[in-house]
Amino acid sequence: VSAAAERGYRIGEVAERAGVTTRTIRYYEERGLLGTADRSKGAHRLYTEADIGRLVELVRLRDLLGLSLEDLVDFADTGQARAALRDQWAESASDEERLAIVEAAIPLVERQIELVNARRAKLDEFAGELETKLATLHERQAELGTETA
Amino acid sequence: VSAAAERGYRIGEVAERAGVTTRTIRYYEERGLLGTADRSKGAHRLYTEADIGRLVELVRLRDLLGLSLEDLVDFADTGQARAALRDQWAESASDEERLAIVEAAIPLVERQIELVNARRAKLDEFAGELETKLATLHERQAELGTETA
DNA sequence: TTGCTCCTCACGTCACGTGAGGTGGC
DNA sequence: TTGCTCCTCACGTCACGTGAGGTGGC
Numbered sequence: 164v165s166a167a168a169e170r171g172y173r174i175g176e177v178a179e180r181a182g183v184t185t186r187t188i189r190y191y192e193e194r195g196l197l198g199t200a201d202r203s204k205g206a207h208r209l210y211t212e213a214d215i216g217r218l219v220e221l222v223r224l225r226d227l228l229g230l231s232l233e234d235l236v237d238f239a240d241t242g243q244a245r246a247a248l249r250d251q252w253a254e255s256a257s258d259e260e261r262l263a264i265v266e267a268a269i270p271l272v273e274r275q276i277e278l279v280n281a282r283r284a285k286l287d288e289f290a291g292e293l294e295t296k297l298a299t300l301h302e303r304q305a306e307l308g309t310e311t312a
Numbered sequence: 313v314s315a316a317a318e319r320g321y322r323i324g325e326v327a328e329r330a331g332v333t334t335r336t337i338r339y340y341e342e343r344g345l346l347g348t349a350d351r352s353k354g355a356h357r358l359y360t361e362a363d364i365g366r367l368v369e370l371v372r373l374r375d376l377l378g379l380s381l382e383d384l385v386d387f388a389d390t391g392q393a394r395a396a397l398r399d400q401w402a403e404s405a406s407d408e409e410r411l412a413i414v415e416a417a418i419p420l421v422e423r424q425i426e427l428v429n430a431r432r433a434k435l436d437e438f439a440g441e442l443e444t445k446l447a448t449l450h451e452r453q454a455e456l457g458t459e460t461a
Numbered sequence: 462t463t464g465c466t467c468c469t470c471a472c473g474t475c476a477c478g479t480g481a482g483g484t485g486g487c
Numbered sequence: 488t489t490g491c492t493c494c495t496c497a498c499g500t501c502a503c504g505t506g507a508g509g510t511g512g513c
Contacts, residue, residue, distance in 0.1 A: 169398055173492075174492090174493070175492065175493080184477080184478075185492095185493085186476095186477060186478065186479085187476085187478095189494095190476065190477060191497095193475090197346040206383055206485075206493090207485070207486080207493055207494075208491080208493085208494095214486080216467065223438060226378060227431075229375060229378060229436060231476090232476070233475095244388055257441070258456055261452075262456040262457065263450050263457055264451065265449050265453045265456065266453060269446065269449050269453065271418045272442060272445055272446045273446065273450065274511085275442055276439065276442045276443065276446065279435060279438055279442060280439065281483080282376075282433050282435055283432065283436070283439065283502075285376060286376055286428060286432050286435065287432070288374060289376055289428055290425065290428045290429065290432065293421060293424055293425045293428060294425065296421055297418065297421045297425065299421065300414050300417055300421065301418070301419050302412045303410070303414050304415060304417055304418070305412065307407055307410055307414065308411065322464065322466075323466090323467070324467080333503080334467085335503060335504065335505085336502080336503065336504095338468095338469095339503060341504065343502090353464095354471075355467090355468085355511075356467055356468075356512080357467085380501080380502090381501080382504070399497095413473095436492075438463080442499095453507065
């Protein structure tokens with residue numbers, strides 16, 4: 164962790180690490196998905212490791228599950244809960260507060276798992292059909308090849 | 313197969329069966345992904361079963377793999393080759409032509425399989441991480457629960 | 462003939478992309 | 488001080504959504 168990291172990551176580095184553009188980050192902030200990054204007005208945005216983790220998670224849900232930004236807002240609560248978990252775990256929270264955070268996060272993670280599994284089932288089905296198609300094509304190739312050869 | 317099916321399917325039925333809107337179908341036609349449906353100018357579009365199969369395939373590639381319409385154009389050749397396969401197999405083609413169609417389709421199907429498998433690998437990884445997260449949350453819940461109970 | 466579905470513009474929207482012109486930080 | 492990266496508009500684009508007003512087919 165460099166001295167720069169101590170002050171926070173700049174938007175360009177965050178974008179690169181998350182595999183998005185700076186425009187995307189600013190747009191997500193605009194839409195309330197990332198929260199206003201730490202900064203004095205008009206100055207450069209600065210991000211923490213937790214912010215990056217949150218963004219990476221959003222991008223994954225977007226790309227792998229095809230969720231809209233509106234959909235992501237729902238799951239953003241998970242990220243927020245877990246960001247709070249990471250950031251404030253050792254700090255101000257009481258055990259009751261910590262338990263509440265954990266118990267709020269569990270059903271959201273479970274929902275994510277269900278969505279991912281539904282996607283996997285569809286992809287498995289698609290993969291199976293493609294393999295069948297390929298086998299059929301190879302059969303026909305063999306038939307025609309022997310006839311014309 | 314009804315009498316209506318003999319004359320061809322209308323755009324509304326095609327849209328419903330493919331899980332898209334009529335606007336999407338017209339837009340794909342506009343962008344050259346579906347070919348101009350059989351019809352006299354300005355009249356109603358009519359589609360065949362092969363047209364529907366092709367559209368369903370495009371929608372799947374779009375939704376499950378997140379491909380842009382520009383990406384889909386590349387794979388559209390696959391669909392065209394296989395549509396030709398289905399439509400013209402018993403008709404005018406010679407064995408040489410049939411073999412050429414089959415051998416052109418094979419590498420495209422193989423590319424689709426690769427893309428689907430890459431997606432599956434990413435989803436599997438994501439699923440694994442989510443399960444780990446859930447397990448961690450359950451552990452913390454147990455720790456905090458016993459302390460506060 | 463009456464509905465229902467279809468037709469073609471054409472403007473709106475979502476999720477950014479892409480400069481234009483200007484300012485901040487190592 | 489010089490670059491490089493950042494900043495805020497603001498218009499453009501992709502993939503459609505959504506009416507407006509009109510016509511075709513069972």
